[in-house]
Amino acid sequence: DTIMVAAYDTAEQKVGVVSIPRDTLVDRSFPKINAVYGSGGIEALKETVSDLIGIPIDHYMTVNIRAFKALVDAVGGIDFYVPCDMDYDDSTPDQELYIHYKEGMQHLNGQQALEVVRFRHNNDGSGYTDVGRTQTQQKMLTAIAKKVLSWSSLSLFNNFVDIFTQNVKTDLSATDIAWFATQAVGVDFGTGVSTGTLPGDGDARYNGVSWCYQLDREGCLEIFNELLNPYTTEITLDMTNMFQVK
Incomplete structure (x- = not known):
């Protein structure tokens, strides 16, 4: 039930890791993100997370x-x-x-x-x-x-x-893994790694399911841009899909 998105900037030797709470609200029949993997597998989870944060997911690891x-x-x-x-x-x-x-x-x-x-x-x-x-x-x-x-x-x-x-x-090749491993030796874990957890409220109810975690869109957007953004411009709300209960 642990979902994390990691971004590694090998040029600047910076790593951003963002946790997505397991009860995060998504627009599905069972509206919690931790159910996506069990029902649709890794490809469904990649698609859901990418849609949520507005950033393509290049690779995955299940551990x-x-x-x-x-x-x-x-x-x-x-x-x-x-x-x-x-x-x-x-x-x-x-x-x-x-x-x-x-x-x-x-x-x-x-x-x-x-x-x-x-x-x-x-x-x-x-x-x-x-x-x-x-x-x-x-x-x-x-x-x-x-x-x-x-x-x-x-x-x-x-x-x-x-x-x-x-x-x-993982869908990373052995060559990919070896290359990333050689790069990671240069990361300063005191200053080069930043972490965050998506903010929200766990009291939402949707499709008859209680205790869904509705994301704080503005707070999440700040984290996306600070820790994950691979672009040269800001990620905007219209690029994301943080479902809200009306």
């Missing part, structure tokens, strides 16, 4: 959560600041999720890192929303990428390649 766990373990874990106390248990068969961490800097293995990025709220209802979760996911991915690119061991690099090929589907 199995096993890759996330394996990659964190491959780099020896991640030092990460857990943003709040986390106490959540869900024993239902399709979840089996138990998350218990204290706010503060923690050293996390792959399973623990996955639990932290999946957390949304505690059993008592405290915690944060899906927007808060996307911000934690962005910070975690940045930390992982920074650590991966800091390794120079050939054997470890081969391990990364194995994890990627086993758990990631």
Whole structure:
């Protein structure tokens, strides 16, 4: 249920990453964007996201959560600041999720890192929303990428390649991936990576479905232009399609 759009300017060595909340309102029979992939596959999701933000989507990656766990373990874990106390248990068969961490800097293995990025709220209802979760996911991915690119061991690099090929589907060619990887070594993860989450209101209702996340069009447009815009001119509202409940 995690959808992110990334723009990489290889000339300026700048990366923009924007999270699209999973309940984002779209004009469909089931009006939440996280249902698009399940019903129409990656091409439908690419088309929907492109229509939403007004920018062509050149390539895609779908990532199995096993890759996330394996990659964190491959780099020896991640030092990460857990943003709040986390106490959540869900024993239902399709979840089996138990998350218990204290706010503060923690050293996390792959399973623990996955639990932290999946957390949304505690059993008592405290915690944060899906927007808060996307911000934690962005910070975690940045930390992982920074650590991966800091390794120079050939054997470890081969391990990364194995994890990627086993758990990631993409329309990028092997040549594309190798080229982007060589370029990414030059990214300063302190100043060269910017992240954002599309602002909106999660109280919308459409087609009988509650808790749809209606985007704040002006706020989103600012993020599109700041983090994703590949053009020499501004993206305008008429180029986008951020559906609104009338």
